[in-house]
Amino acid sequence: MKKVLVLDDSISWRIFLKKSLEQYGYDVEVAENGLEGINKFFDFLPDIIISDYVMPQMNGVHLCRFIRSYAAFSNVGIIILTGANESINEFWAKKSGANMFLRKDADPEELMNKIKEFIEDGNYSIEWTREFHKFRMEPFRELVDILEESLKMEVIKSSILNLVEKMDDEEHIMREIYLILEEFFNFENAFFMLISTSFGRMYSFSKDKNYSCSVLKDFLFSNFKKPTTPSEWIIKGMYDDAVSKVPDNYSVFNIEYNKIEQGLILFENVKNEHNMVYVMNMISETLGILFKTLNNFYDYKTAAENDGLTGLLNKKNILDKLKEFLITFRRKNYPLSIAMIDIDDFKKINDTYGHVTGDKVLKNIATIINSEMRENDFAGRFGGEEFLILMPGTSCIEAKKALERILESVRNYNWKDLGINLPVTFSAGVACNYQNKSATIFINTADKLLYRAKKKGKNRIIIEEE
Known part of the structure; x- marks a missing residue:
């Protein structure tokens, strides 16, 4: 059963949409403003959001942008409803992240048919997120909380993207990401793997134990869904080839760019899984951009330095x-x-x-x-x-x-x-x-x-x- 969240400050519109959608067989929750809507979103985890454009505390576009800032919610379907006397800037309409804009002054039956068609044919869902914990344990109490959350996100994301300046020292970049993540949740060890057609790279940041280089490499590589097979490997970090076991209490995050895997990060013995899931989903899109850039750098560098046929230096x-x-x-x-x-x-x-x-x-x-x-x-x-x-x-x-x-x-x-x-x-x-x-x-x-x-x-x- 599809889950639909309706946000509208008009009680008549909330009643109309809720009743109509429930008649179609959907599970429906409602909220009367943007702040309540965001809290309901994290609690209800809907597949579809139908939001009024103009609402108290936060309008539909701002709410949509906030939801889209979490990569895990990229496949949630979002409809924004506009009133007869409301217009939205074309630029913001394109950049909002909304999938559809509908006018409230349309014929009610026609409006609901379009909404139903959108829900049924759009393949929108939040199923991936349900495999994990709910992101927020505490609700937002005021609008300033949301603004603070947005600011925090932007600071973390910009800190990660600024590492591109050190592109020629990937080991330094991985260590900086490791240190950033340590600020937000506790874990014993972290292992990074990036893959491109030219080079695979593995980085180990271990506090208390080391693994065999070859065993760990094969284990990390096995966690990719559709991996690219690199021509060569670069290995950095401390390893112990006498150890044949692999991590047993771990969480893996596959880092993608445009749904193509660029790398992964494995955390071992995480102390606070809620924080880990929340932070990693918050920054996964940014990490995808960074990892893709680093992979391109290696591929372009290899193409510039190596013979195209043999792969040896030119x-x-x-x-x-x-x-x-x-x-x-x-x-x-x-x-x-x-x-x-x-x-x-x-x-x-x-x-x-x-x-x-x-x-x-x-x-x-x-x-x-x-x-x-x-x-x-x-x-x-x-x-x-x-x-x-x-x-x-x-x-x-x-x-x-x-x-x-x-x-x-x-x-x-x-x-x-x-x-x-x-x-x-x-x-x-x-x-x-x-x-x-x-x-x-x-x-x-x-x-x-x-x-x-x-x-x-x-x-x-x-x-x-x-």
């Missing part, structure tokens, strides 16, 4: 990274090796199986390189079928061993799954003597060693010290 960025290493490592005289890799007989693969299959070979080799590289190494697509790998803190001999693992994985990959019956291998040249060399000369050294590997029969690695 030529500009791998060169920039090498130049940074040369400046830093010269001061400390640290070892630095680079490897230039070229896929053997790649033209033959393209000519035999086509460029679509050739692209798949590039992508798969890039994936193998990524999976076999150490954490501090960097790989980029240098051009065509060439890749440049930077191995800071690595001697030529150590670099060769690392590349041999990659080459062995390429050799052993089941290329027949792609319909390729030719052997797929690569040749590589490794340079490690970078002192007094520019980035271009250092790369040229590796390129000459690569050429020597090709001349010696391909499918091999030549290092500078050989």
Whole structure:
């Protein structure tokens, strides 16, 4: 049974609407002004609101804006009734959040038919909210209470949105949100997860216990309804891989933007669930905007820095990274090796199986390189079928061993799954003597060693010290 809340300062209109709606089989409550209407709303939790435009203490548009400030009430249907001599500014009509405006001077039967059609066909409801606690435990006593509540909401929301200025330090943003939430309700631990196509990010803020990184990541990810699968993960916080259990007393809030999941927040051992539900529903839309912005930032940054086909760094960025290493490592005289890799007989693969299959070979080799590289190494697509790998803190001999693992994985990959019956291998040249060399000369050294590997029969690695 649909629940309908009628707000009107006219007793005759309250009686008429209540009686007519009850005849349709709806559960109806009434209120005679905006303040009483808001208190009735939080107590009754209706699916539909029918409100007079002009009322004592708070008009219909202000009431509608207040209700819409709670993301959980976004699917409540709202009709605003206007009198014959009342007009509403077109801008406010669009921004009010109301779903329909109807004139009171219409034929009563026609008016009720439109209201019934709106209720029956609009799919409006507050069902999601009923799964949780009622938001407000104490009623608003005066209009100033509502104004104070609105102000509090705006301050919290603006504080969260202002964090966008620190977009390049997402860990700082998550910590600030954690601290803001601590001001409103008590919990022991909080875990944040954001997901985009390029990166998934997990942040742990734990006061008394840690969980295994992989176990917690899988557990949080399982709480998404329709998750995007990221290409890579960034993990921040304290973890204990010896712990195999997952949180057992927790509440999860999925953060959405335009009904698409952007991330989630899990709270463990919450002391005051009423406050948690109230605050999280108050700010969920704002968090959705922030999380969406952060996800876009990661995706745009990845698109700007990475090669579109392989996902590795593009030529500009791998060169920039090498130049940074040369400046830093010269001061400390640290070892630095680079490897230039070229896929053997790649033209033959393209000519035999086509460029679509050739692209798949590039992508798969890039994936193998990524999976076999150490954490501090960097790989980029240098051009065509060439890749440049930077191995800071690595001697030529150590670099060769690392590349041999990659080459062995390429050799052993089941290329027949792609319909390729030719052997797929690569040749590589490794340079490690970078002192007094520019980035271009250092790369040229590796390129000459690569050429020597090709001349010696391909499918091999030549290092500078050989």
